[in-house]
Amino acid sequence: MSAASTTPHSVSLAPSVIAARRRIPVAWAAYGLLAPSAVFLLAFTYWPVVQVLFGSLTVKGFRGEAHWGFGNFARLFADPHFAHAVRNNLVYAAGTIVPSLVLALGFAVGLSETTRLSSALRAAIAMPMLIPLVAAASLFVFIFLPNAGLLDHYLAYVGLAETNWLGDPSMALGSIVAITVWKNTGYYMLFFLAGLAGIPGDLLDAAKIDGANAIQRFVRITLPLLGPTFSFVLIIALLNVLTQVDHVIVMTQGGPSDATSMLLFYIYQQAHQNYDVGLASAATVVSVGFLFALSVVSLRSLERGIHHEV
Numbered sequence: 001m002s003a004a005s006t007t008p009h010s011v012s013l014a015p016s017v018i019a020a021r022r023r024i025p026v027a028w029a030a031y032g033l034l035a036p037s038a039v040f041l042l043a044f045t046y047w048p049v050v051q052v053l054f055g056s057l058t059v060k061g062f063r064g065e066a067h068w069g070f071g072n073f074a075r076l077f078a079d080p081h082f083a084h085a086v087r088n089n090l091v092y093a094a095g096t097i098v099p100s101l102v103l104a105l106g107f108a109v110g111l112s113e114t115t116r117l118s119s120a121l122r123a124a125i126a127m128p129m130l131i132p133l134v135a136a137a138s139l140f141v142f143i144f145l146p147n148a149g150l151l152d153h154y155l156a157y158v159g160l161a162e163t164n165w166l167g168d169p170s171m172a173l174g175s176i177v178a179i180t181v182w183k184n185t186g187y188y189m190l191f192f193l194a195g196l197a198g199i200p201g202d203l204l205d206a207a208k209i210d211g212a213n214a215i216q217r218f219v220r221i222t223l224p225l226l227g228p229t230f231s232f233v234l235i236i237a238l239l240n241v242l243t244q245v246d247h248v249i250v251m252t253q254g255g256p257s258d259a260t261s262m263l264l265f266y267i268y269q270q271a272h273q274n275y276d277v278g279l280a281s282a283a284t285v286v287s288v289g290f291l292f293a294l295s296v297v298s299l300r301s302l303e304r305g306i307h308h309e310v
Contacts, residue, residue, distance in 0.1 A: 055281030072282035082283065084258050085266040088173060092262055093241045095177040096184065101233065103185045105226075108192035109218070122193070126186035133183065137247035140179045141166070144251075169259040172252055176260050179247055184240060188233050195229030196222070235298045242291050263287050 059071035076082055107125055111118040128136065143150045144165035152162055165175045199222060207217045245264040248254060254261035254269065261269070263283065271280035 052281045052284050055277050056285045058278060060278060072278040073286075076279055076282045076286065079279070081258060081261065082266060085261045085263050088258075088260065089241065089262040091173060092177060092180075093238070095174070096180045096241060097234070097237045099181050100184045100188055100237065101230070103181070104188035104233075105192050107185070107189045108196055109222070111189075112193065112196045122189070125189055128183045128185075129187040131183070133244060133246040134250055136179060136183055137250035140175070140247075141251055144175055166252055167256055169257050172256060172259045176247060176251065179251075180240075180244070184237070188237070191229055191233050191236075192226065195226045199225050231298050235295055238291065238294050238298070242287060 056072055057068055057070070058066050059069045060066045107121075111122050111125075131139075146152060146164045146167070147162040149165075151165070155163070163171065165171050203221050203225075204217055207221055212220065242263060245262070245268060248260055248262060248265045249268070252260040254265050264287070267280050267283045267287070270276045270283065
């Protein structure tokens with residue numbers, strides 16, 4: 001009786017045991033394949049983040065001793081150079097994001113029809129995005145040379161005097177803004193072209209039949225349906241504003257008189273020129289926190305736009 005009762009039980013467990021034994025090698029194989037990526041992710045992404053957090057909270061005294069605290073953040077917010085860099089970054093953001101998005105949307109709307117001419121113009125407008133920022137900055141250094149650059153050469157034909165575009169504190173940041181708008185407009189245009197391609201043509205045809213003119217169709221139909229695209233492009237533009245520093249290093253080194261010093265260049269300056277790792281780490285934490293907050297707000301508006309469109 002006991003043998004009869006145990007035999008079916010053992011037979012019923014046999015398939016599950018075999019399946020479990022088969023799953024174990026598969027699981028270990030998957031872990032083995034993921035291990036190199038996990039090691040690189042931990043070593044080059046998460047470990048630097050932990051180091052920056054520890055560095056921002058480590059305050060070193062005059063004798064070299066270190067203790068925990070928020071002294072680096074207190075020094076950061078009391079530093080007038082940091083406040084100046086924040087102001088420059090805000091001006092830079094307003095001067096690059098708004099014109100870039102407006103121009104990109106205008107080009108996308110004007111070149112939405114596929115013809116040979118529009119295809120050639122799209123390629124010409126998008127071409128600057130293929131040029132590395134360092135190379136573009138080096139090119140614009142020669143363009144902005146006073147009295148010898150390409151810009152002053154053509155301005156001389158209309159009687160404008162020589163201008164020190166990168167050496168004048170009132171003009172240097174505007175020159176940095178100009179190269180950024182020139183480089184990013186074509187990149188943003190591609191996203192708007194994709195958004196325009198996703199708008200149903202039936203809606204525009206129905207509005208045209210109802211008597212809506214081109215401006216009314218653009219304001220009432222095209223712009224609302226481009227809301228998710230706007231939010232997505234805005235996130236990318238905000239990332240570019242806070243993460244692009246190559247052109248500042250090549251063209252102005254933050255000068256003249258800190259006129260072009262921005263947050264990322266301030267962090268670079270403190271870490272690699274002044275060797276103040278604590279101050280650079282604190283500025284990095286503040287910048288990343290601000291960028292994270294802006295990204296969350298933009299992503300939420302993106303989600304609301306998608307739900308509204310659906």
